[in-house]
Amino acid sequence: MDLRKINDRISVAPQIQIADLPAIAGLGFKTLVANRPDGEEPGQPLMADIEKAASEHGLKWVYMPVASGDISDDDVERFGEMIHTADAPVLAFCRSGTRCTVLxxxxxxxxxxxxxxxxxxxxxxxxxxxxxxxxxxxxxxxx
Structure with missing residues (x-):
């Protein structure tokens, strides 16, 4: 697991695995944000499975898929609103963490x-x- 702190409110990460959820919750994260669509890459875990595990570990789940290289102004606005209102700290993930960082x-x-x-x-x-x-x-x- 490769967590990268942006500021006190948000950290980003490359693709997480279900097995990472206990550690993520243990680090004090409150909200988990998935910026990666299902099926973007073969072998990627299903977001519904991550959502279920996140819930089991007391994490709030936000599924906000954004196509890589195609971030719209609407995506930016929705992400900004979510970050301001989400229970912090927030961990957002995508394939590499770059998309979350750009958002x-x-x-x-x-x-x-x-x-x-x-x-x-x-x-x-x-x-x-x-x-x-x-x-x-x-x-x-x-x-």
């Missing part, structure tokens, strides 16, 4: 300085510099 970054634009967003992502091991133009665009929308 967090874009939803944070305008509230958090871009430099800080890029630094937090980089500290978690994600280079999201390629979204700089879209991040600036998102920040403009919030002004």
């Amino acid at each position: 967090w970054a874009l939803s944070s634009a305008g509230e958090t300085p871009a430099k800080e967003i890029f630094e937090k992502a980089r500290s978690a091991g994600y280079d999201i510099s390629g979204i700089a133009p879209r991040l600036a665009q998102q920040a403009q929308k919030k002004r």
